[in-house]
Amino acid sequence: MLKNLLVKARDARWMWDLFGPIYNQQIYNALFELYEHIAEEINLDGPSKILDVGAGRGYITLLLAARRPTASLTGIDFSATQVRAAERLRKRRGIENCRFELGNAMHLPFADNRFNAVVSVGSIKHWPDPKQGVAEMRRVLAPGRWAVISETDSETSGKALRRFMQRFTAWYFWDPLLFWGLRHIIFGHSFSQQEIVTFARAAGFGEIRTQKLPTCPYVIVKAQK
Numbered sequence: 771m772l773k774n775l776l777v778k779a780r781d782a783r784w785m786w787d788l789f790g791p792i793y794n795q796q797i798y799n800a801l802f803e804l805y806e807h808i809a810e811e812i813n814l815d816g817p818s819k820i821l822d823v824g825a826g827r828g829y830i831t832l833l834l835a836a837r838r839p840t841a842s843l844t845g846i847d848f849s850a851t852q853v854r855a856a857e858r859l860r861k862r863r864g865i866e867n868c869r870f871e872l873g874n875a876m877h878l879p880f881a882d883n884r885f886n887a888v889v890s891v892g893s894i895k896h897w898p899d900p901k902q903g904v905a906e907m908r909r910v911l912a913p914g915r916w917a918v919i920s921e922t923d924s925e926t927s928g929k930a931l932r933r934f935m936q937r938f939t940a941w942y943f944w945d946p947l948l949f950w951g952l953r954h955i956i957f958g959h960s961f962s963q964q965e966i967v968t969f970a971r972a973a974g975f976g977e978i979r980t981q982k983l984p985t986c987p988y989v990i991v992k993a994q995k
């Protein structure tokens with residue numbers, strides 16, 4: 771009962787509006803290897819359009835924008851607080867080939883086949899219908915192009931979670947509570963690699979590849995339209 775309520779709260783827009791800044795402050799150090807890895811996976815040359823769904827403060831969006839100056843990046847998020855935070859970071863870094871807008875992963879506000887790559891990190895477990903969200907990612911992707919979906923791995927062991935936890939440094943995280951929350955609310959109500967592959971297959975993606983990083987308990991699924 772309590773767990774279900776907390777999972778509902780975890781996925782609510784008001785939660786991201788209120789507590790997004792705390793997540794943003796902690797997550798970059800925890801996930802920088804994953805962001806770097808995914809930025810390398812999106813190896814597009816020349817002018818291209820790239821979409822980040824559930825962009826948060828835009829860490830991966832801005833990394834891609836900085837690495838690929840000829841690309842045009844769009845980050846969407848359903849939380850206005852998150853969109854504003856991303857926009858502030860974009861301005862502070864002086865990045866011009868990137869924009870952030872409000873939007874819901876369930877109904878992406880873009881035409882079919884519009885993007886040359888679509889990425890989403892840590893967002894699909896929050897979507898009310900992840901299958902529909904993955905199908906939306908495929909819809910806006912141009913034929914032959916790749917989507918990269920990464921999410922907390924529900925099969926992460928307690929030992930790996932404890933290692934990951936060491937990356938969260940704020941004084942207000944009390945270890946036993948943080949471990950319980952990560953185990954039962956974040957990772958426990960997420961997806962396995964196989965489940966995300968199943969979403970991608972159901973959405974109609976063709977070739978599907980999976981990856982994992984030794985230091986980061988996230989699933990990475992790369993799927994081609």
Ligand SMILES: C[S@@+](CC[C@H](N)C(=O)[O-])C[C@H]1O[C@@H](n2cnc3c(N)ncnc32)[C@H](O)[C@@H]1O
Pocket residue numbers: 781786790797823824825826827828829830846847848849852873874875876890891892893896897898
């Ligand atoms: C765990 S954060 C990940 C943010 C970012 N991708 C990162 O790696 O730092 C999840 C983000 O997904 C957004 N989100 C959740 N549900 C969404 C939905 N249905 N449509 C769009 N964004 C959503 C939240 O507002 C939040 O910013």
